[in-house]
């Protein structure tokens with residue numbers, strides 16, 4: 001069983017999930033019953049024992065509703081670990097059953113938590129079976145050679161197994177349900193760091209398990225921490241954890257993953273994203289929230305409407321953090337993190353994750369962090385083994401026919417079976433111009449987009465040409481994942497984070513302008529130890545990418561075409577790739593003296609810097625590793 005965004009979409013669309021209550025699943029959960037009346041003088045009272053022992057089956061208190069807890073202390077979390085070892089609720093309904101201690105939201109007593117594992121779930125009695133089965137997608141043998149680098153004070157040591165980390169029984173059971181037998185390298189290092197309460201900036205390759213690396217410590221911390229009662233009487237919710245991600249699709253995926261990890265822990269995860277009606281999301285929030293997964297725009301909206309307060313945020317995670325701090329999102333992120341009511345750095349714990357971390361973004365991100373640890377973890381196995389990268393010189397006018405040839409050859413060669421999926425990246429501008437539909441992801445459109453007749457050899461269903469709106473993105477991805485439509489044409493909205501199993505081939509029909517975007521795009525294949533192929537169409541419009549692309553391929557032991565090497569040597573370095581310093585930010589910018597001096601930081605692609613990097617192919621200085629090694 002593999003967890004995936006697309007699975008999540010399946011669940012959403014079939015109503016089998018409670019997915020933040022946007023589906024039939026939540027409708028099934030409850031004919032909402034009125035909470036029992038509790039006299040005001042009793043409302044803030046903790047259950048009989050304070051703090052209560054982990055209640056594995058008892059009915060939750062009425063106070064266990066977000067936003068309706070006790071009076072706010074106006075202060076920060078308490079952070080006690082006195083209930084260390086708390087177990088999750090195993091009764092299948094009320095979560096932790098530890099209601100009242102902190103009144104932090106979470107699962108209300110009358111709501112039934114839908115099993116996010118569906119029919120694949122097992123009960124505790126069959127746990128042992130998991131010992132026999134592992135998530136075979138990960139190439140564990142490659143772990144020993146993973147290059148890792150950390151910097152910062154007193155870095156907690158890594159672990160080798162989940163058993164070494166006491167995450168709590170309920171979370172451990174969910175890890176087994178996910179069939180995660182061993183932590184991935186980024187998990188081995190990042191989880192102990194986060195559990196030690198440290199801030200973290202983590203750079204690890206695509207598909208390496210970063211989602212769990214930031215979710216586990218947050219869930220575990222909320223399971224075990226003691227938090228002040230949350231304010232009552234207002235329709236504002238007070239989450240303890242906040243996970244920000246750049247796209248609706250990624251937020252949905254993180255939410256689905258987090259729901260699996262938090263199943264029966266009592267920790268309730270809710271998602272809020274733009275492009276969907278806010279009312280349903282508000283209803284879900286009002287049912288209680290411990291961890292809010294959100295896109296920045298929708299969160300700002302919720303904050304401005306005073307539907308959400310960040311006053312009690314204890315844990316903040318930014319996924320795709322470099323994207324979140326890029327020009328597009330930075331103002332919103334600053335508003336959320338610095339200008340609303342979130343506790344300041346040092347009082348909250350902040351973790352940032354991405355596969356790429358340009359130095360200028362690192363420097364900006366350091367505003368949000370306190371005495372943080374910088375972690376880079378190389379890829380699982382060698383990149384040559386996992387993603388074969390090819391670059392073809394294709395004139396703009398030849399691209400369509402070239403693509404069709406490629407797809408036909410692929411089919412003729414039998415490379416693309418039902419489960420082998422191909423993701424084609426195009427420029428958003430082109431999509432918008434052609435279809436004027438104001439969204440950035442298409443499916444079913446390939447033949448028309450490419451100027452040919454509908455071709456049933458790879459499109460088996462009626463095209464949804466007139467009906468592909470933002471909300472249909474979920475449908476498109478579901479169809480793609482199922483293999484019914486094994487080719488997905490997408491823009492950069494699909495470049496980051498999406499975990500779609502069986503993507504065997506990524507085609508950059510239009511290359512991005514930024515090498516980091518290329519890294520994220522091709523990272524949709526070759527995930528979790530699987531192999532993949534990435535083909536790029538390069539022409540005179542992509543000259544600014546010649547140097548970084550050649551460098552990246554060389555680093556990854558790929559065959560670099562001579563013509564690309566020639567272009568790379570001609571191009572003025574770093575012209576459009578404005579992100580300075582370091583291969584995908586694989587080096588802590590604090591080590592770079594030019595940054596410490598307040599200098600601009602030389603562009604690594606632009607000829608190297610004063611740090612211990614050398615030029616392309618020159619490798620790193622001693623002790624310095626890359627997330628792309």
Ligand SMILES: Nc1ncnc2c1ncn2[C@@H]1O[C@H](COP(=O)(O)OP(=O)(O)OP(=O)(O)O)[C@@H](O)[C@H]1O
Pocket residue numbers: 002003004135137138179180181182183184187204205206207208209210211212354355496497498499523527528
């Ligand atoms: N310990 C583990 N054992 C087995 N599989 C795992 C483990 N941790 C994560 N996975 C699986 O690996 C896949 C990739 O994980 P994830 O989506 O978190 O990667 P990522 O590092 O966030 O990638 P990206 O940089 O593209 O966002 C998922 O299918 C996930 O279920």
